[in-house]
Amino acid sequence: MTWTRRHLITIEELSLREIEQIHSTASAFKKILGRNVKKVPALRGKTIVNLFLEPSTRTRLAFDMAAKRLSADVIAFDASSSSTQKGETLRDTAENIQALNADMIVIRHAAAGSPLYLSKILDIPVINAGDGAHEHPTQGLLDTFTMKEHLGSLKGRKVAILGDILFSRVARSNIHALTKMGAAVTLVGPSTLVPHGFTTLGAQVSHDLKSALADADVVMLLRIQHERQGHRHFPSLGEYTSMFGLNKTRASWLNPHAIIMHPGPINRGVEIDSELADGERSVILEQVTNGIAVRMAVLYLCAGYQPENVIASTQ
Amino acid sequence: MPALWIRNARVIDPASRRDSVGDLFALDGKMVARLSAADRGRARKIDARGLVASPGLVDIHVHFREPGQTHKETIATGSRAAAAGGFTTVVCMPNTTPPADNAGTIQFILDAVRRDAVVKVLPTGCITIGMKGDTLAPIGSLKRAGVVAITDDGDCVQSNELMRRAIEYAKMFDLPVMDHCQDQSMTEGAVMNEGDMSIRLGLRGWPNAAEDVIVSRNVILSAYTGAHIHMQHISSALSVEIVRRAKADGVRVTAEATPHHIALTDAALATYDTNFKMNPPLRTEADRRAIIAGLRDGTLDCIATDHAPHTDYEKDKEFDFAPNGILGLETALAVVLDVLVRRNRFRLPHALDLMTRRPADILGLPAGTLEVGAAADICLFDPDEAWTYNAKAGQSKSSNSPWSGRELVGRVKTTIVDGRVVYPLAAS
Numbered sequence: 001m002t003w004t005r006r007h008l009i010t011i012e013e014l015s016l017r018e019i020e021q022i023h024s025t026a027s028a029f030k031k032i033l034g035r036n037v038k039k040v041p042a043l044r045g046k047t048i049v050n051l052f053l054e055p056s057t058r059t060r061l062a063f064d065m066a067a068k069r070l071s072a073d074v075i076a077f078d079a080s081s082s083s084t085q086k087g088e089t090l091r092d093t094a095e096n097i098q099a100l101n102a103d104m105i106v107i108r109h110a111a112a113g114s115p116l117y118l119s120k121i122l123d124i125p126v127i128n129a130g131d132g133a134h135e136h137p138t139q140g141l142l143d144t145f146t147m148k149e150h151l152g153s154l155k156g157r158k159v160a161i162l163g164d165i166l167f168s169r170v171a172r173s174n175i176h177a178l179t180k181m182g183a184a185v186t187l188v189g190p191s192t193l194v195p196h197g198f199t200t201l202g203a204q205v206s207h208d209l210k211s212a213l214a215d216a217d218v219v220m221l222l223r224i225q226h227e228r229q230g231h232r233h234f235p236s237l238g239e240y241t242s243m244f245g246l247n248k249t250r251a252s253w254l255n256p257h258a259i260i261m262h263p264g265p266i267n268r269g270v271e272i273d274s275e276l277a278d279g280e281r282s283v284i285l286e287q288v289t290n291g292i293a294v295r296m297a298v299l300y301l302c303a304g305y306q307p308e309n310v311i312a313s314t315q
Numbered sequence: 316m317p318a319l320w321i322r323n324a325r326v327i328d329p330a331s332r333r334d335s336v337g338d339l340f341a342l343d344g345k346m347v348a349r350l351s352a353a354d355r356g357r358a359r360k361i362d363a364r365g366l367v368a369s370p371g372l373v374d375i376h377v378h379f380r381e382p383g384q385t386h387k388e389t390i391a392t393g394s395r396a397a398a399a400g401g402f403t404t405v406v407c408m409p410n411t412t413p414p415a416d417n418a419g420t421i422q423f424i425l426d427a428v429r430r431d432a433v434v435k436v437l438p439t440g441c442i443t444i445g446m447k448g449d450t451l452a453p454i455g456s457l458k459r460a461g462v463v464a465i466t467d468d469g470d471c472v473q474s475n476e477l478m479r480r481a482i483e484y485a486k487m488f489d490l491p492v493m494d495h496c497q498d499q500s501m502t503e504g505a506v507m508n509e510g511d512m513s514i515r516l517g518l519r520g521w522p523n524a525a526e527d528v529i530v531s532r533n534v535i536l537s538a539y540t541g542a543h544i545h546m547q548h549i550s551s552a553l554s555v556e557i558v559r560r561a562k563a564d565g566v567r568v569t570a571e572a573t574p575h576h577i578a579l580t581d582a583a584l585a586t587y588d589t590n591f592k593m594n595p596p597l598r599t600e601a602d603r604r605a606i607i608a609g610l611r612d613g614t615l616d617c618i619a620t621d622h623a624p625h626t627d628y629e630k631d632k633e634f635d636f637a638p639n640g641i642l643g644l645e646t647a648l649a650v651v652l653d654v655l656v657r658r659n660r661f662r663l664p665h666a667l668d669l670m671t672r673r674p675a676d677i678l679g680l681p682a683g684t685l686e687v688g689a690a691a692d693i694c695l696f697d698p699d700e701a702w703t704y705n706a707k708a709g710q711s712k713s714s715n716s717p718w719s720g721r722e723l724v725g726r727v728k729t730t731i732v733d734g735r736v737v738y739p740l741a742a743s
């Protein structure tokens with residue numbers, strides 16, 4: 001099967017077939033990660049620039065690791081060291097990176113839509129590593145990859161996503177991936193952070209934790225970003241935890257073999273009990289490991305895309 | 316001054332209920348009933364067969380960026396854009412640099428108008444000093460300097476007390492107060508309409524309620540003081556209804572709608588194109604329909620463009636960081652003809668009324684009619700001519716228009732101010 005996309009901007013635009021292709025490619029790469037020599041020469045001679053204009057630990061490390069496992073050269077470029085601090089526009093920054101002969105850009109940006117904007121400017125592949133509250137496609141891909149490892153097919157599976165949905169790009173990417181894969185998604189949390197409008201994306205919206213968690217196969221917790229919401233969206237972290245924090249009692253409502261996920265970083269004792277985060281149902285660290293394999297797959301596929309559309313459009 | 320004889324036009328003058336094919340005459344810059352044989356001989360003759368002759372269009376909401384932001388637009392370029400769009404009278408907003416909150420700045424603007432403008436450009440002044448919403452601007456001095464209204468457009472006076480005093484004070488001078496209706500506490504960081512699209516795109520939403528709250532506030536304050544408040548660029552369906560009820564109760568409020576809010580919705584934002592970013596934002600189809608209904612039944616008084624030029628390099632940014640606003644003057648008539656006349660079956664004189672007599676009446680301007688004795692401000696347009704708008708080739712200094720590259724139907728052929736042709740200008 002050929003891969004025809006130059007960029008990975010959203011999961012919303014991917015077909016089920018494309019999601020499955022990324023997953024199967026990631027499976028193959030994951031085997032390499034278990035070997036003694038964890039490196040393949042797939043992207044030897046290619047230079048990947050990690051343009052991170054918003055702080056990130058996990059995603060950045062995973063992209064870095066993934067590129068190195070593929071033998072690419074990686075250059076990191078973050079907001080504090082870049083000329084964006086001096087008022088350079090994103091267009092100028094990106095065009096400079098392209099002029100330096102980079103072969104690919106991975107971008108993390110606080111402004112939704114900026115990866116799409118870059119993809120229209122640049123000829124080289126643009127990979128979205130998270131744009132504002134819009135999408136975080138590699139996170140959605142690695143989350144569904146992890147779910148498949150535990151549950152097999154996701155068709156008909158019940159996934160509850162709990163927490164700050166409104167400001168979450170992880171939630172949006174997972175909603176798109178999961179609904180395409182046939183899972184039933186329930187979003188749950190306080191009404192101010194889980195507005196009814198999310199039903200237009202194909203998810204259920206609930207403010208009742210018990211019914212949302214009942215028989216769920218997966219519960220995915222999202223970090224409560226108190227620094228973003230100020231004090232307007234809910235009264236206090238304490239009240240949030242008392243109403244929506246995942247504890248042992250509440251976890252017992254889940255399907256007995258349900259898994260607990262979190263994209264990190266975790267606020268222990270806020271959205272999840274520390275014990276549960278480290279417990280046997282937690283797959284939080286597996287997510288991190290899978291993040292490397294999935295990002296290897298994305299970098300590999302987009303670097304070697306076959307532009308069938310270009311051929312079609314020149315006819 | 317030479318005489319002017321426009322022949323065989325479909326003359327539509329909503330103010331005098333004229334809609335008939337015939338001739339128009341002007342002498343010494345004024346409309347006259349007829350010309351003497353001698354004047355006819357000397358008159359500049361324009362064959363307007365197949366064209367509509369309407370009063371020069373009136374736009375009570377434009378940003379000409381002078382002083383201080385002349386990289387975006389100037390009174391010279393803005394007034395040429397107005398002329399190209401058939402507008403002969405425009406009212407410019409005071410959010411310049413520095414803001415027009417004192418008589419000196421108004422004098423500066425009027426000097427530039429006298430020197431550079433090809434249409435009638437009338438200034439407004441700020442409601443508060445620096446548009447900061449803290450202290451009343453010297454409203455009496457602004458009036459004496461020549462402003463036709465006051466507004467903090469771009470910002471909205473948040474204090475109800477200050478707004479009450481502003482309208483009460485301005486009423487003493489019979490000076491209309493125009494308000495950009497936005498509760499800023501509800502729109503922090505917002506860049507588009509709040510709704511299904513903002514959820515999908517992950518952009519911060521600006522809810523209708525933030526407009527509705529201030530429109531309601533203004534209705535209450537106008538009812539309480541008897542002062543006139545004009546609501547700028549209404550974008551929300553409930554705001555239309557609030558104004559409708561207020562007018563039924565006899566409250567002295569008026570309101571405008573922009574061409575973009577009757578033509579477009581937030582669905583246009585799917586590609587994060589910053590030429591669809593403005594404030595108030597594009598809203599939903601239900602809002603769009605409610606605004607058109609409001610224009611139909613007179614709840615909304617007029618069309619105003621909110622012509623807001625920004626340079627390419629300012630607009631060519633991440634959506635969050637691009638400034639609000641789009642051009643309007645050169646496309647307004649074609650968009651109104653398309654949306655109101657062709658798609659919503661407004662009669663042509665009704666649509667033109669919304670762009671001539673009615674906006675002039677809101678501010679008491681001597682404009683918007685072809686009656687004998689009125690200024691000879693005339694717009695000649697072909698309602699059926701298809702053309703492709705290219706913003707870069709337009710008269711405005713900027714090109715931030717969502718209609719650039721689109722085919723439009725209805726084209727301005729000639730614009731006349733005080734009996735002189737100002738568009739197209741002869742090559743100099």
